Amino acid sequence: MNTTSTPKILVVGGGIAGNTVALQLLRAGIATTVVERATTPRPGGQAVDLRTASKEAAERMGLLPGIGKLRVHEQGWAYVTEEGKTYARIDVDMFDGEGPAAEIEIARGDLNQVLLDLIAEVDGPLDYRYGDWIEHLTQDATGAEVTFASGRTERYDLVIAADGVHSATRRLVFGPDEQFVTHLGGYMAFFTMPTPADTEDGWLTGCSIPSASFAIRPDRDPATSKAIITLRQDYDPALRRDPAAQQARIREMLDGAGWKAPLILDAMAGSDDFYFDQLARIDVPRLSSGRVTLLGDAGYCGSPLSGMGTAMAIVGAYLLAGEIAATPGDLDGAQARYQELVTPFLDKAKELPGGGIKMMLPTTRFGAAMARVNWRLMTSKAMLPLTKKLFAPGTADYVLPTY
Numbered sequence: 359m360n361t362t363s364t365p366k367i368l369v370v371g372g373g374i375a376g377n378t379v380a381l382q383l384l385r386a387g388i389a390t391t392v393v394e395r396a397t398t399p400r401p402g403g404q405a406v407d408l409r410t411a412s413k414e415a416a417e418r419m420g421l422l423p424g425i426g427k428l429r430v431h432e433q434g435w436a437y438v439t440e441e442g443k444t445y446a447r448i449d450v451d452m453f454d455g456e457g458p459a460a461e462i463e464i465a466r467g468d469l470n471q472v473l474l475d476l477i478a479e480v481d482g483p484l485d486y487r488y489g490d491w492i493e494h495l496t497q498d499a500t501g502a503e504v505t506f507a508s509g510r511t512e513r514y515d516l517v518i519a520a521d522g523v524h525s526a527t528r529r530l531v532f533g534p535d536e537q538f539v540t541h542l543g544g545y546m547a548f549f550t551m552p553t554p555a556d557t558e559d560g561w562l563t564g565c566s567i568p569s570a571s572f573a574i575r576p577d578r579d580p581a582t583s584k585a586i587i588t589l590r591q592d593y594d595p596a597l598r599r600d601p602a603a604q605q606a607r608i609r610e611m612l613d614g615a616g617w618k619a620p621l622i623l624d625a626m627a628g629s630d631d632f633y634f635d636q637l638a639r640i641d642v643p644r645l646s647s648g649r650v651t652l653l654g655d656a657g658y659c660g661s662p663l664s665g666m667g668t669a670m671a672i673v674g675a676y677l678l679a680g681e682i683a684a685t686p687g688d689l690d691g692a693q694a695r696y697q698e699l700v701t702p703f704l705d706k707a708k709e710l711p712g713g714g715i716k717m718m719l720p721t722t723r724f725g726a727a728m729a730r731v732n733w734r735l736m737t738s739k740a741m742l743p744l745t746k747k748l749f750a751p752g753t754a755d756y757v758l759p760t761y
């Protein structure tokens with residue numbers, strides 16, 4: 359049991375998961391410190407989707423008015439050949455807003471801003487610090503003593519690690535990454551680029567070549583778009599935290615590719631929000647170790663290919679904050695209930711639709727041609743009912759508790 363019914367909580371990471379849980383804790387009057395390693399809110403990221411229970415959680419937490427102002431109005435996805443000829447289309451309505459193109463899409467950076475704006479409106483006990491991170495952490499039965507890079511040492515009743523796929527807090531408390539991280543056979547890059555003149559309004563348009571795909575996705579501002587590059591590539595430590603090496607690998611793999619590849623590569627060189635990361639699945643069987651609990655990508659991730667990273671972060675944050683607020687004097691109980699409630703959602707949300715990167719990005723010209731035929735068939739009228747089943751979100755039946 360906790361010794362206090364007014365706990366002091368540390369949230370590590372000011373991304374979607376960290377900011378959502380901080381917002382809800384503050385609204386419950388719980389003293390919350392957030393430390394974000396970056397020195398300002400991190401921009402960037404393409405449109406992320408809110409599906410099934412995450413839509414409901416966002417509505418209950420009052421996020422929808424802010425999202426409504428900043429959301430991207432995407433009509434659907436179109437697939438083109440290297441000559442720019444469209445061979446398949448997925449309209450948002452074809453899957454009732456729950457397919458590959460979701461009904462609610464908002465750029466990751468914009469969603470984070472919606473959360474930060476709501477946090478600023480709460481007159482609660484908040485200490486929000488940029489440019490800081492944990493250097494050292496020790497635990498006993500009732501809390502954790504944390505030393506920050508800034509030199510401060512403080513004690514918290516609970517530490518919520520929401521510091522993303524490469525969570526340093528997870529490494530510090532739960533052990534080395536190898537136990538929890540599975541490389542899914544590829545990498546993805548996102549960055550902002552000027553919208554090419556002949557772009558079809560509101561449509562994400564993509565082209566696949568052997569072992570890679572490149573796409574242009576609408577932004578909120580019609581003058582700009584998001585470039586999305588997916589590479590089929592084994593894990594390569596040389597690509598970690600080295601944008602020059604990452605961009606060189608992309609250039610190598612898209613060299614000579616048709617359609618808009620040259621425009622995308624030109625824009626990449628000058629982009630100021632280039633984001634590149636491995637496609638990784640994160641599985642941590644027990645989300646809590648003593649008084650440290652994992653939230654969002656730090657504890658569970660199916661990679662951007664799952665389209666559910668943000669949904670898991672929002673549902674997880676809603677549940678964790680809800681359980682803490684329900685029993686602020688029993689944080690052990692709240693952590694256990696969070697694990698129990700979130701697990702059925704995660705098990706379904708982490709599944710990759712359509713067979714993962716091997717199906718998505720064949721390595722040969724013949725395989726890529728077959729994948730095109732496959733997409734054309736799957737989006738045809740006759741096959742649509744079956745395709746809908748294949749892409750139906752496994753989380754559709756999940757019932758979100760009410761707090």
Ligand SMILES: Cc1cc2nc3c(=O)[nH]c(=O)nc-3n(C[C@H](O)[C@H](O)[C@H](O)COP(=O)(O)OP(=O)(O)OC[C@H]3O[C@@H](n4cnc5c(N)ncnc54)[C@H](O)[C@@H]3O)c2cc1C
Pocket residue numbers: 370371372373374375376393394395396400401402403404405406466490491492520521522523525526527548633653654655656661662663665667668671
């Ligand atoms: C810049 C950026 C762009 C992204 N773009 C996309 C995208 O286009 N499509 C997609 O599907 N997913 C994207 N993601 C991942 C997506 O945001 C997450 O899958 C999902 O929203 C869950 O969020 P999270 O808060 O768990 O993790 P994240 O969004 O990764 O947030 C983690 C936060 O913790 C901070 N942090 C990291 N280490 C530390 C530390 N040691 N101490 C303190 N803070 C730390 C990071 O700076 C970051 O702000 C992106 C993530 C980032 C950071």
